[in-house]
Amino acid sequence: xxxxxxxxxxxLGEIESALVGRLRSGGNGYYVAVLLSGxxxxxxxxxALYATVGGHHTIYNVTREIPWGVLIxxxxxxxxxxxxxxxxxxxxxxxxSKTFMPIAQRAVFLSIVTLMSGFxxxxxxxxVPIRMLIYNIISPNFTSSIWWMGTLYGFALCLMIFEFxxxxxxxxxxxxxCGFVALLAEIAAISNLAGVFGLLNGREFWHxxxxxIFFIASAMMVGAxxxxxxxxxxxxxNGEPFTPMMRTxxxxxxxxxxxxxxxxxxxxxxxxxxxxxxMPNGQYVGVMAMLTGPYALSFWGGEILMALLAPLxxxxxxxxxxxxxxxxxxxxxxxxxxxxxYNMVIVGQIIPVYIDLNVTGFTExxxxxxxxxxxxxxxxxxxxTGFLFLLGEKIFNGHKVEDH
Amino acid sequence: MIRNLIKNKxxxxxxxxxxxxxxxxxxxxxxxxxxxxxxxxxxxxxxxVVKVYATPGQFKDKYPYRPHxxxxxxxxxxxxxERCIEACAxxxxxxxxxxxxxILERQIPDGIDQQVEFMPVLCNHCNVAQCxxxxxxxxxxxxxxxxxVMMDVKKCIGCLSCQLACPYNARYFNEEKWAxxxxxxxxxxxxxxxxxxxACAEACPAGVRxxxxxxxxxxxxxREVHQVSRTVWVLRPEAGTKPNVFYTRG
Numbered sequence: 128x129x130x131x132x133x134x135x136x137x138x139l140g141e142i143e144s145a146l147v148g149r150l151r152s153g154g155n156g157y158y159v160a161v162l163l164s165g166x167x168x169x170x171x172x173x174x175a176l177y178a179t180v181g182g183h184h185t186i187y188n189v190t191r192e193i194p195w196g197v198l199i200x201x202x203x204x205x206x207x208x209x210x211x212x213x214x215x216x217x218x219x220x221x222x223x224s225k226t227f228m229p230i231a232q233r234a235v236f237l238s239i240v241t242l243m244s245g246f247x248x249x250x251x252x253x254x255v256p257i258r259m260l261i262y263n264i265i266s267p268n269f270t271s272s273i274w275w276m277g278t279l280y281g282f283a284l285c286l287m288i289f290e291f292x293x294x295x296x297x298x299x300x301x302x303x304x305c306g307f308v309a310l311l312a313e314i315a316a317i318s319n320l321a322g323v324f325g326l327l328n329g330r331e332f333w334h335x336x337x338x339x340i341f342f343i344a345s346a347m348m349v350g351a352x353x354x355x356x357x358x359x360x361x362x363x364x365n366g367e368p369f370t371p372m373m374r375t376x377x378x379x380x381x382x383x384x385x386x387x388x389x390x391x392x393x394x395x396x397x398x399x400x401x402x403x404x405x406m407p408n409g410q411y412v413g414v415m416a417m418l419t420g421p422y423a424l425s426f427w428g429g430e431i432l433m434a435l436l437a438p439l440x441x442x443x444x445x446x447x448x449x450x451x452x453x454x455x456x457x458x459x460x461x462x463x464x465x466x467x468x469y470n471m472v473i474v475g476q477i478i479p480v481y482i483d484l485n486v487t488g489f490t491e492x493x494x495x496x497x498x499x500x501x502x503x504x505x506x507x508x509x510x511x512t513g514f515l516f517l518l519g520e521k522i523f524n525g526h527k528v529e530d531h
Numbered sequence: 532m533i534r535n536l537i538k539n540k541x542x543x544x545x546x547x548x549x550x551x552x553x554x555x556x557x558x559x560x561x562x563x564x565x566x567x568x569x570x571x572x573x574x575x576x577x578x579x580v581v582k583v584y585a586t587p588g589q590f591k592d593k594y595p596y597r598p599h600x601x602x603x604x605x606x607x608x609x610x611x612x613e614r615c616i617e618a619c620a621x622x623x624x625x626x627x628x629x630x631x632x633x634i635l636e637r638q639i640p641d642g643i644d645q646q647v648e649f650m651p652v653l654c655n656h657c658n659v660a661q662c663x664x665x666x667x668x669x670x671x672x673x674x675x676x677x678x679x680v681m682m683d684v685k686k687c688i689g690c691l692s693c694q695l696a697c698p699y700n701a702r703y704f705n706e707e708k709w710a711x712x713x714x715x716x717x718x719x720x721x722x723x724x725x726x727x728x729x730a731c732a733e734a735c736p737a738g739v740r741x742x743x744x745x746x747x748x749x750x751x752x753x754r755e756v757h758q759v760s761r762t763v764w765v766l767r768p769e770a771g772t773k774p775n776v777f778y779t780r781g
Contacts, residue, residue: 182706184628191629191703194691254689255709262668262686273692274667329661329698329770480700484766486635486650 149521157364157517164513171507174500175251183254188498193476197497198252200469201505205245205512206280206320207342207468208461210313211350212238213287215380217310220294221303226379229372233361233526234354235291235306238313240515241353242284244508251504272322279316283309295523317342324475331409332475341394348387349464351380352438356457357516359450364517365525369450378447384460388439395435408483413474416492422474429466433459596678598744600656600716601775602729603755603763608737609634609649618734622720629703631714632731651739653731654701654714655766655774656680662693662702662713671711678775679718684710698770716742745775755779 153161178186189196216234219227250256259277268274286309293302321342324333355377362369369377402414417426441456479489497505520526611634619625619632632653639646660680662671670686671693673679687710694702694711705712716722717729732742743752756763761781765774 184704184706189691191694192700194694194704252690254691254704255687258668258686259688259690262670262688266668266670266686268664268666268669270664271667271692273665273690277667323665323692327661327665327696329696329767329772476695480698480767481635484635484637484650486637489635 161517164510167510168507168514171504174503186500192493193495197501198248200472201248202245204465204468205241207346208349208353209238209242210317211346213313215350215354221306229376230354232294236519239287244512248508272319276316276319279312283312332413344390351384352457352460355380359454361520364520381442381447385442409478412478425466429463434463434467594746599678599746601745601752603741603752603777605739607780608739611649614734615731618730622730655699655776657772657774659772661696665692665696679716681715684708687711698767
């Protein structure tokens with residue numbers, strides 16, 4: 128225990144003064160960033176509370192036909208990123224790759240933070256969250272992918288918090304045990320998340336075994352980029368130089384990101400080709416909405432350019448040494464990944480369930496655009512991630528990791 | 532190795548030297564194996580048959596619920612008077628922003644005898660109800676006695692995954708109940724109180740909606756579904772949910 132970051136011999140007063148000292152060590156830019164993200168988080172929380180108490184129907188733009196809007200997209204974005212970060216942290220922290228060791232603890236912390244941000248959004252999306260807390264436990268439905276997903280993510284969150292605490296106090300063996308089980312829980316959770324959509328054979332756009340594979344690959348891709356993004360920001364926040372070890376680590380994460388981008392590109396191309404050739408109606412309409420229809424900008428600009436092609440080119444050009452280029456690549460990837468989730472969730476619903484019947488009102492694609500309130504809550508979740516990340520950097524002293 | 536193989540091949544005694552007893556023994560063994568596989572396949576088929584039905588012609592003798600409530604729609608009788616919708620709303624206290632049953636309209640510009648057709652829709656009370664499968668808290672479930680897909684309002688968390696899973700757009704969130712609402716064949720308001728018909732079926736002046744117990748061979752729904760002279764179909768069979776609302780003309 129003595130070799131941990133938080134020595135056990137400190138008194139509460141000493142810990143408090145140490146924390147205050149660390150928090151006061153930030154520059155002006157740091158405080159502005161903390162303030163902005165904090166305000167964003169608070170405004171988002173107020174909007175979420177307002178919607179929950181006042182009723183979603185008056186504030187959200189979701190409808191009977193499109194019940195899941197941008198908040199679900201946000202939830203998926205955050206929890207998939209959390210899984211990705213957990214996977215990335217496991218490479219060094221659990222499977223012992225020395226290259227990834229320096230980012231392991233930060234990745235665990237960020238995985239906790241992004242998972243909490245996901246829960247923040249989903250609490251605003253669920254209409255009666257209080258019943259969720261009760262009946263998820265006393266009336267579980269074991270055939271429900273949502274039940275498994277929520278339970279497994281909750282379980283993983285608890286385990287990762289324990290893992291993080293064990294890392295802080297320098298007890299690596301239980302930390303690895305918690306981390307390993309959390310990793311399994313997160314993998315199971317993300318496959319169930321994909322199952323929420325993939326098992327619906329009434330929705331051709333989603334149905335099939337493709338989504339779980341896509342989600343896990345996508346998680347790894349975003350997780351690698353997220354750790355690059357936050358690691359570079361953390362170095363700036365803490366005013367630390369990029370040591371050769373850290374550069375090797377970032378270069379390793381970059382390689383993972385490049386590989387996963389290629390896999391996701393491969394998936395995306397073949398999914399599009401198979402839909403264009405086979406033309407399964409529900410799926411074809413959705414894919415065409417993204418290729419040439421109302422979601423073309425979101426697909427080509429957000430999903431293809433920002434999430435895949437631009438980061439791929441930038442990562443390659445950076446050669447793993449150009450830090451700014453890697454920061455830009457990872458930032459674009461995170462932003463683009465949000466569009467990726469948005470497209471997947473919304474396009475699957477804009478195809479009317481009765482489209483094949485050629486009935487009035489269901490022959491055209493349905494329309495959805497998030498309300499101001501929904502956007503504010505989503506931004507609030509980003510604010511929460513930023514706020515906790517910034518605080519964490521100071522409170523946990525830059526997540527300095529010892530070899531274990 | 533190749534030499535060994537050639538050698539082994541040369542040493543193969545062939546089938547000519549086999550005695551009749553050995554041949555008979557081999558055939559018996561083959562038949563037994565085939566029997567095991569065939570028996571297994573038949574058993575597995577039987578178990579599938581027990582699960583499916585509710586599609587005309589597939590399973591005539593047995594339905595899993597007693598009564599097994601079902602509805603047959605005579606599309607060509609419907610004139611879109613919407614009395615069914617009104618009766619449903621009045622009976623089940625449906626708010627203006629929602630509906631349990633609706634009438635879809637299909638334009639047929641090149642139709643010779645008619646250019647428009649009306650299609651009443653409601654919850655199909657599917658045998659493989661996706662809504663019940665996806666609900667995390669079992670707030671929506673298949674009633675084990677009569678097969679009606681029901682809501683336990685107090686358990687609904689409002690995740691709306693059932694709305695997403697339903698291939699028939701049969702669900703909406705009732706803000707007053709703080710729960711998803713849907714057709715229950717008027718179980719709460721009528722059937723459980725001894726009334727035979729749903730409000731929509733009773734209100735329809737043209738006899739579009741035929742409601743009854745499809746497990747009863749004497750019932751009209753059973754006869755309508757199992758007759759062979761007119762085509763009977765279900766909506767979106769590709770969704771694989773085995774619906775209990777059937778459509779026909781004439």
